[in-house]
Amino acid sequence: MAEAALHTAPTLAGRASDLLWRRQGLLILLLILPPALWLGIIYLGSLFALLAQSFFSIDEFSGLINYEFTLSTYAELFRPSNLDIIIRTVVMASAVTIAAAIIGFPVAYYAARYARGRWKALFYLGVMLPLWSSYLVKVYSWKLILAKEGIVSWLFETLGLTWLLEAYLSLPILGGNSLSVSWTGTFLVFLYVWIPFMILPIQAALERVPVSMLEASGDLGANPGQTFRHVLLPLALPGVVAGSIFTFSLTLGDYIIPQIVGTSARMIGQAVYQFQGTAGNIPLAAAFAVVPILIMGVYLYVARRMGAFNAL
């Protein structure tokens, strides 16, 4: 009797959980199936559709898509005006990434090494808080901050440094009529909006570096600068690379920030937006959209070859 009781699954739920316990592969399959379908069909599917589009071309006169394999759309990317867009975007994304790493590293280091208890909570709050408000609200606020009558101009005026701002704005490329219509403005807003994505992975990487590792380096004669170069940076590099993947790819693809803050010259995101929308040139939009993917692929490959993931 007792043995029989041991084998009875009284309810349907009980039976189901018994089955999952006996067949653990089934459980894993059930857990993985929905996200796998989502990623496989919605994400990868649309990515391949995009890739396919980029190998078609548009008929210049009728504006109809010619569904035949051609590389002519890709060749169009190398027209000077299009190449400018790509170079401009890559330079901007690199500048934002480098600046975010330089500013983010000390913040992440402080949080990982020294912040405890309440300070740590404050750190997370400070880093995450900007992510909680709407992206558009932030960008428009920055437009006001950087505008000709904005708080930055006012600050320079109050400090009697208007001449300095004027001198900066008169610089070619970097300057403009006001900060809000300059590349500097675009850069600052990108930096502000994406920097949490740089700080958090670096902080996570630094958390995993034991203090004894840094002490050992000092013990073996390395001054703090040498310890940073030979131990801390290599061990934090996976975090820096992870962060830079975010800041770099987010900047590469964004089309709203350069629309609102900055000059009228376009970046890749804007080009994609216009080619697929107003211009109706889906193949060229697709070809443009492939550019960031290729750049990120090359970037990850180079990072791996340089040993960025060796400490993982």
Added chain:
Amino acid sequence: MTTAVAFRKVSRHYGPVRAVDAVDLDVAEGEFFAMLGPSGSGKTTCLRLIAGFEKPTSGQIEIFGQPSADVPPYRRPVNTVFQDYALFPHLNVRDNVAYGLMIAGMARTERHRKAEEALELVALPGYADRKPSALSGGQRQRVALARALVNQPKVLLLDEPLGALDLKLREAMQVELKSLQRQLGITFVFVTHDQGEALSMADRVAVFNDGRIQQVGTPQDIYDRPRTPFVADFVGSSNVLEPAMVQRLTGRAVHASLRPEAVRLQNEGLAARVTGQSFLGAVTRLTLDVDGQSLSMMLGKGHSIPRTGDLVHIGWDDDALHLMDPSDG
């Protein structure tokens, strides 16, 4: 004899916690010196003070006569073998060992040659191309040792380096470390909580408790003539007799230590009740109760073993009882 490391009234306080409290200490050059104590007794903090990872709250540490207060760790002539070994995971064994030489600016081929030599010294040749993650605990320990020794430090600091190894390996490494120290003539300062390790390896031992040094002396001194009940209890599991009992036996109301192996069963003498036995192989340990004082003794093979509850008579040679005079403490 030159003093390698000297502590002069050194204290390290963390808020109200006195991790190290007014410690005076001299470690002679070429000595194998052990700092022994339970966890939290201040021995590791003392080691970190020598390395420069901690600064004394008060007092002064001299390394070969040089006051070290303003000398950062990277300028001290000492190297450390860390408890967790702290090998750099992104470098292979060769570059780990050559790290100090690389920092010192030695050319690549030269420092790699020295690293290979150091690896041979610790009996680990042929492992230079591996990453630390591909090594066993004992091998990592040897790499950590080679990495410190290759810099030819004046003092080598070892922070419980054998703690993570299994018993067999630990015993083998004890012998090796000792002979390595003899061979190189470098001053070793060795932190451990294992009294057997300290007594078997060290030339001299400092016993720590609650941030203070209880006793400094040779292993024989510490074992045979413990100066405080703490030392007697911590080192060699001696019996510590309470002052009341010592007064009855000798007329002096002080603590006394009595080694279990000095106690004998006799036909007459002090009456004791057997409260337990544990079989240890070559000997059996009896625990006894003498008027509320608990006592243990070792019984060799060939004796019949009394049972729990039996009444026995015990005795010992007069000089086996070591009185702990509080005035020397």
